[in-house]
Amino acid sequence: MGFEKKIVIIGETRGCKIHHVTYELTSKAAELAGKINAEVVTLVCGHEIEKGDLERLFKTGAHRAVVVDSPELVLVNDDHYLRDIADFIKSEKPDMALAGATPFGRALVPKLAITIDAGLTADCTELGIEEGTGLLLQTRPAFGGNLMATIKTPEKRPQMSTVRPKVFKINETYGNPVNIVKKDHIPGKSRIKMLQTVKDLEQVINIAEADIIVSGGRGLGSKENFALIFELASKLNAAVGASRAAVDAGWIAYSHQVGQTGTTVSPKLYIAVGISGMIQHQVGMKSADCIVAINKDPDAPIFNIADFGIVGDLFDIVPKLSKIME
Amino acid sequence: MKKVIVFIKQVPDTSELKIDPVTNTMIREGVPSIINPFDMYAIEEAVRIKEKWGDTEVTVITMGPPQADAALREAISMGCDNAVLLSDRKFAASDTWATSYVLSKAVGKIGEYDVLLAGKQATDGDTAQVGPGIATWLGIPCITYVNNIEEIKPGYVKLHRMHDEGYDVIEIEGKFLLTVLKELNEPRIASFRGKMNAKKAEIPVWTAEDIGADPAKIGFMGSPTRVVKAFSPPVKQGGIKISAEEDPSVPEKLKSYLREKLII
Numbered sequence A: 001m002g003f004e005k006k007i008v009i010i011g012e013t014r015g016c017k018i019h020h021v022t023y024e025l026t027s028k029a030a031e032l033a034g035k036i037n038a039e040v041v042t043l044v045c046g047h048e049i050e051k052g053d054l055e056r057l058f059k060t061g062a063h064r065a066v067v068v069d070s071p072e073l074v075l076v077n078d079d080h081y082l083r084d085i086a087d088f089i090k091s092e093k094p095d096m097a098l099a100g101a102t103p104f105g106r107a108l109v110p111k112l113a114i115t116i117d118a119g120l121t122a123d124c125t126e127l128g129i130e131e132g133t134g135l136l137l138q139t140r141p142a143f144g145g146n147l148m149a150t151i152k153t154p155e156k157r158p159q160m161s162t163v164r165p166k167v168f169k170i171n172e173t174y175g176n177p178v179n180i181v182k183k184d185h186i187p188g189k190s191r192i193k194m195l196q197t198v199k200d201l202e203q204v205i206n207i208a209e210a211d212i213i214v215s216g217g218r219g220l221g222s223k224e225n226f227a228l229i230f231e232l233a234s235k236l237n238a239a240v241g242a243s244r245a246a247v248d249a250g251w252i253a254y255s256h257q258v259g260q261t262g263t264t265v266s267p268k269l270y271i272a273v274g275i276s277g278m279i280q281h282q283v284g285m286k287s288a289d290c291i292v293a294i295n296k297d298p299d300a301p302i303f304n305i306a307d308f309g310i311v312g313d314l315f316d317i318v319p320k321l322s323k324i325m326e
Numbered sequence B: 001m002k003k004v005i006v007f008i009k010q011v012p013d014t015s016e017l018k019i020d021p022v023t024n025t026m027i028r029e030g031v032p033s034i035i036n037p038f039d040m041y042a043i044e045e046a047v048r049i050k051e052k053w054g055d056t057e058v059t060v061i062t063m064g065p066p067q068a069d070a071a072l073r074e075a076i077s078m079g080c081d082n083a084v085l086l087s088d089r090k091f092a093a094s095d096t097w098a099t100s101y102v103l104s105k106a107v108g109k110i111g112e113y114d115v116l117l118a119g120k121q122a123t124d125g126d127t128a129q130v131g132p133g134i135a136t137w138l139g140i141p142c143i144t145y146v147n148n149i150e151e152i153k154p155g156y157v158k159l160h161r162m163h164d165e166g167y168d169v170i171e172i173e174g175k176f177l178l179t180v181l182k183e184l185n186e187p188r189i190a191s192f193r194g195k196m197n198a199k200k201a202e203i204p205v206w207t208a209e210d211i212g213a214d215p216a217k218i219g220f221m222g223s224p225t226r227v228v229k230a231f232s233p234p235v236k237q238g239g240i241k242i243s244a245e246e247d248p249s250v251p252e253k254l255k256s257y258l259r260e261k262l263i264i
């Protein structure tokens, strides 16, 4: 049948598993590919990737999966990954290349853009095809979500974007035939030495990708009281977030901080407990689908953006909520 | 003499950003400029490295309009030794690809260095691409999201890189660029002497020609990406607000609200 164009997904792996953002992007690419008659190729670099995960790529819209397998790819050394990915892009010459806007993608793809001389739009939240030209339209927030910009790459190829996880839905209805191709890892030197990777046990679910986040602020008053937040979060199967004030007080680790100098999140539900909602906090969470605020000060700015605000004492309300939620 | 170079960007202070209620667009006029918050941690770390190593010079660089001079002086007041302003009409409208090229050429003009530091991302563009871009142009390793430096010596660093599930422990030998997070340190307040140094400092302005930049790689023409449209997202409004004192059944109300919305 012959494809006219090609879209590459730069896949991401965690241990032997493929990261969900790779399926999300494969599905989105399949949708875009329909408009421009493109082949969808997902590149997966890692070690001993599960067969079931690879096969799932074809359900989610891939026409071909290219697997680079090497023990050198177990820990994420950007240099080793970059060599394999750059070589792949140079030989395949795709029109578009997409990666997740995860710590992995945000570190690697800017280096790739310089290495292969291509443009890159970071952190997209919408992708489309321009009528007539077939160019990729990349829409992304700037200024902490106060402004949206649509960007395109007229000349250089591939047109590249990193895309926030959980923005696009995984569509498992494609059912393309399984077509897995192996590609050799390119060995080489690196001055980066990966000693080990350490898991943060507190961070059971990470905030950037959680559907529900329960966040605590200075209103909690102490580290011990943060247990209230953890309890409600576990009832809702949610991740735990925090304001900068709570992080600065040492009640919880920085990796939980939401806001301008922390992480930007866009969950389905964000519950702000004892957080005043200063602008620097708001820029990190106001794109949540639903915001719930619990604060004893009826004039707290968080109420200006809360879909459901509760004016009251958190020490009274949060335990009650934990009791009735499951 | 050892050398640390820090990249900073002047950005509008987001806490002062207002949205025009009629047009729903961002009002930028009259909004004060600040040093990008993440870059404050890069400046502080550079000064700490200098204090630890001795015989070290910290140079701070920005590419921007003439007003960006103020940001550089603020960095000097915090302990940086000297600064360079990259300012030229030809740089205007550079995207991250072109910006990182310009900054790498400035490093080339400076010549020798041991450590390069940048912020994790700038709060205007939020791209986080310029740091890794500079390093790649220069052909040196770059580690992003650095939240802990265990040990740093000329030509060596052992650090932690934050990721979604925890952190990696990484070692590098030779020159490198790091992009840093807030957790790394607490930026100092400028001292009186620092402020005097900032006032007195002579800050050279370098143009595209000064750094030997290829005109085809800078500014609008050198940028692979084009902004075709900018628009304001819908403004978020407050909704239901209930006082728990007046209505003790509010936890149940919240639960049914979330159920109705199919969130839980």
Ligand SMILES: Cc1cc2nc3c(=O)[nH]c(=O)nc-3n(C[C@H](O)[C@H](O)[C@H](O)COP(=O)(O)OP(=O)(O)OC[C@H]3O[C@@H](n4cnc5c(N)ncnc54)[C@H](O)[C@@H]3O)c2cc1C
Pocket (backbone or CB within 6 Å): A216, A217, A218, A219, A220, A242, A243, A244, A245, A246, A257, A258, A259, A260, A261, A262, A263, A273, A274, A275, A276, A277, A278, A279, A280, A281, A284, A294, A295, A296, A297, A300, A312, A313, A314, A315, B037
């Ligand atoms: C450059 C810069 C960057 C920043 N980046 C960030 C960032 O990334 N993230 C961030 O969060 N902040 C950031 N900030 C800080 C921000 O401006 C606020 O200071 C911070 O968010 C306040 O945290 P908070 O809401 O927990 O504390 P507070 O503002 O002190 O609010 C505590 C709230 O708890 C309520 N409360 C107290 N007791 C109770 C009770 N018993 N029951 C119910 N409610 C109660 C109070 O009414 C109050 O509204 C930044 C600031 C600057 C200058």
Ligand SMILES: Nc1ncnc2c1ncn2[C@@H]1O[C@H](COP(=O)(O)O)[C@@H](O)[C@H]1O
Pocket (backbone or CB within 6 Å): B007, B008, B009, B036, B038, B039, B042, B061, B062, B063, B064, B096, B099, B103, B117, B118, B119, B120, B121, B122, B123, B125, B126, B127, B128, B129, B130, B131
């Ligand atoms: N114009 C600039 N001049 C100097 N440094 C910059 C400039 N733009 C970005 N940077 C650096 O790159 C980092 C990331 O910026 P960005 O890629 O724009 O999010 C910033 O924190 C700065 O350290």
